[in-house]
Amino acid sequence: MGRDFLSQSTYKPGDSSALSWDVRFLSFAKHVSDWSKDPSTKVGAVAVRDRRVLATGYNGFPQHIVDLPGRLLDREEKLLRTVHAEANIVAQAARNGVCLDGSTVYVWPFLPCNTCCTLLIQAGFKRVVAPEIDIPDRWLKSFTASKDMFTEVGINLTLIDPSLVEPDTCS
Numbered sequence: 001m002g003r004d005f006l007s008q009s010t011y012k013p014g015d016s017s018a019l020s021w022d023v024r025f026l027s028f029a030k031h032v033s034d035w036s037k038d039p040s041t042k043v044g045a046v047a048v049r050d051r052r053v054l055a056t057g058y059n060g061f062p063q064h065i066v067d068l069p070g071r072l073l074d075r076e077e078k079l080l081r082t083v084h085a086e087a088n089i090v091a092q093a094a095r096n097g098v099c100l101d102g103s104t105v106y107v108w109p110f111l112p113c114n115t116c117c118t119l120l121i122q123a124g125f126k127r128v129v130a131p132e133i134d135i136p137d138r139w140l141k142s143f144t145a146s147k148d149m150f151t152e153v154g155i156n157l158t159l160i161d162p163s164l165v166e167p168d169t170c171s
Contacts, residue, residue, distance in 0.1 A: 022050055022106070022129050022158060027166040029108040032056050033085070037067045038078065042109075045085035047093065047125075049103040055096070057088030086116035090123050102126050108165075109133065110143070111157075117146035121153050132159035 025048050033044030036058040047054040061067055061081045073076045074166070093100050101124030105112075111130045112120060117130065120128065128150060135143050150157050 011134060020133060021032065022160060023164050023166070025053075025104075025106040026131065026160055028053075028056075029106040030165055032058050033108050035073060036060050036085075038074075038082070039072055043085040044045045044108045045089050046106045047089045047100055047103050048106065049100075050131075052143055054098050054100060055089045055093040055102055057085040057092060060088070080129065084113065084116050086112050087119055090119055093123075100124055104129060106130070108134070109162075110139070112146055113139070114142045114145040114149070117149050125155060127156045127158065129158045129160060131162040131165065133162060 025046055029046045031044065032046060033042040036042040038083040038165070040061055041059065045057045047056075059082055061071070062083055065081055071081060086105065089105065090100065092098075103125055104127040105120060105125050106129045108133060110133055112128065133164040147157060
């Protein structure tokens with residue numbers, strides 16, 4: 001478990017930037033995560049450029065694949081079908097002719113996995129904003145690889161204390 005290796009820039013309670021656009025968009029990513037039907041892990045992502053939302057995504061099955069309870073509750077079946085929130089952003093943007101080059105992605109509740117990291121790099125994102133959390137051991141290798149790849153290609157990683165994120169009042 002660790003958080004030190006992830007910090008490039010971090011917002012903490014009391015920062016003058018606590019009401020910044022980063023906090024607002026990360027709060028929106030948290031809201032989007034509630035749209036996921038996954039009973040165990042709800043992930044939301046929002047792509048933004050110039051304070052304008054370009055695309056949203058949450059983890060779930062591909063369109064037209066039925067969210068049957070048996071599929072959602074059987075971890076192995078669920079993982080075979082799940083599209084990650086970050087991948088859904090890229091797919092939504094592609095379907096709508098939206099260029100993501102140079103944009104920022106806000107992801108809740110944790111850093112993108114290594115596979116989504118590669119997709120975000122290929123799509124041209126320049127910045128990733130996520131909550132600063134202790135990384136569970138089962139994801140440590142993936143998140144460490146993501147952080148290393150973001151650093152290598154010059155994508156800025158900003159971590160925000162999750163206590164700054166507004167509670168979801170839209171549900």
